[in-house]
Amino acid sequence: MSDRSGAVDGSTDLDTATRIDGDAIASIIERARAADRTTLTEAESKSLLDAAGIETPDRAVVGDPEEAITAAEAIGYPVVAKVSSAAVTHKSEWADGAGVALDLADADAVADATAAIREAAAAEGIDAEVLIEDAADLEGGTETIVGGMNTPSFGPVTLVGLGGVFAEVYEDTAHRIAPVSEPEARAAVESLTAAPLLSGYRGRPPGDVDALVETIRAVGDLLVETPAIDEIDVNPVLVSPDGAVALDALVVLEG
Amino acid sequence: MNVGSLFQPTSIAVVGASRSPEKIGHQVLVNLGAFDGTVYPVNPSAEGEILGREFVGSTAEIDDDVDLALVAVPAPVVPDVIEECAAAGIDAAVIYAGGFAEAGPEGEDRQNQIVETATDHEMAVLGPNTSGFVIPGDGLCGSFASGVEEVPAGGTCVIAQSGGVAHSLAFQTLREGRGLSAMVGLGNRATVGFPEAIAHFDDHEGTDAIVLHVEGTDRGRELLEASRTADTPVIAYKVGESDVGAFAESHTGALTGDHELYLAGFQQYGIPTVESTQELLDGAAVLGDGPRPSGPNVGVITAQAGPGIIIADRIQRSGGRLPELADATSEEIAAILPGITYAENPVDTGRPMPEFGDVVAAVAEDDAVDVVLVNELYEEALGLPVDRMRSLVETVEKPIVFATDGPPADFEADVAALRDLGIPVFHSPERAADVVSLLARYGALAGGSGGGRRGTETNDETAESTGVSTDV
Incomplete structure (x- = not known):
């Protein structure tokens, strides 16, 4: 996390101006609106998170295998390749699994995965690019989810939970109304039944809970500052000893 | 909007006043027996006197400044009655009838008409779909329920989403000999909702604690803000985990209902919550009376x-x-x-x-x-x-x-x-x-003094340093 400028003294006055790049956000939203879309692509969603001070992996959106290799070499192997298209929301289920290729260790693997995505898109007749992204070490951290939405009754609210079965099966999630103060965000994390897993369990490294706390607050601030956003779903946020990184993100605009 | 006309009226019109004891319009009139202001029974098809008061044909015929109309007529005629009240310059109304926002598209239309009229004329409208309100210390019983006028004056103000729960709480305090400063059933919350009621009774002299019964409202944040702003201690009882509305339809929201949002929100805004009407009243009695x-x-x-x-x-x-x-x-x-x-x-x-x-x-x-x-x-x-x-x-x-x-x-x-x-x-x-x-x-x-809540300097650290779990 580049910016921890938010209130840490227990007050809820939020220093959102310094952590949110409103112009960048406005231009991302404008582009989607111009294309008549309310759902942002993963790449757009991540750029939006960047502008809100949330850490995201290095990445590039490319059109063909050659560009993909150039991008991968700039980022450094291993990388992942994902379909990037407004027409595809469930990437891993798309085109029999061609939509997401993990752990690409060299140029050939990158070229093949990119070509597969392009071919599948052509076969379906959709516009699609390819997102080449730094591969995260999933074993090196704990997957969490951070979300937020603009609700009719409470306005912007946030959600945090641990990834996988904890959030979905056990409904082990915690909500806070935004803006969320530092102690409130920390209390939300600590209230999770699965919270002890974040501090290191069976040899897993302890996660940077401060960074997760700041991610929750940043999602809350983003919603407060940007009424045009209806919903933000960052799943997973990988919490490692080095920070909290948004590995996947979906932003939906007000319809 | 003048909520004072609703809760502190000096003159009241009972629209739909009736001689038939089985009608709401009769009981409402009977329940005003201890009210020391003026009461006008309104009924276009009745003549003569009832309980010592002369019937009038409509609110327009009353040659007096009426503060409050207690509207005891069936739903289909309520929108017209509210129009007449507004035209007659009446600032507040209680609508008892059901058959509005809770009852399908036709009911929603009716409620929208009422809200429009009330908003245009800045009328404070309690209900529809409520049993009303009672302020024992003023001898003011704006409810159609029988027996509730016996509840003695006490320090606790009940603001309940459901008129039935409001009355249940009132009778509990009667049985325990405690009484209430006020009891309000909000019902469908046309223009008077939690924020207005909380703000009013925070300033009410007889009230030393406010208890809330909440099922769900589209003004959740305002409810929280009004509760936090109040100097009077506020305790909340949030009921109902099943009404998830639009929240459940979304990707993230599918993981929860909004019940948890209320609980988290009350916590964030410094309002303790309970899980029974008994805890609500016990808590209010103890917080209101003592240190x-x-x-x-x-x-x-x-x-x-x-x-x-x-x-x-x-x-x-x-x-x-x-x-x-x-x-x-x-x-x-x-x-x-x-x-x-x-x-x-x-x-x-x-x-x-x-x-x-x-x-x-x-x-x-x-x-x-x-x-x-x-x-x-x-x-x-x-x-x-x-x-x-x-x-x-x-x-x-x-x-x-x-x-x-x-x-x-x-x-x-x-x-x-x-x-x-x-x-x-x-x-x-x-x-x-x-x-x-x-x-x-x-x-x-x-953090003790009733201050130190969210938005002030000490609260959040206090809550954290005490180590009290927020999600009880």
């Missing part, structure tokens, strides 16, 4: 081990803490009772004894303790330590709650004496523990 706790730390003194264990267990499960007592306190207790059973917290004296009151005082005076819970079954030869408590409440500004039981005829005098000292007495360990847990949660959230 407010400045933290979540409970000192327990028990004359019998078993009930003490129930109490300690229940408090710690519900957001309270049992702190270690200061060494000086333990030494003092050991000096009072050499060979005491257990001189830590909870302090167990093993049995009632003449020195019991001194032990209570030693714990109450410990700085580590914010709230005191005393459990002592009544023993005829000793009685309850009324005299020692009398001197204790002079010197210690902390809530002290008693749990005791015994043959009613024998110990009622001692119980009454404690209550006169401002010490609440409950007759089961659980009930005492529950209200003390609420005090502890309140102490943790409010």
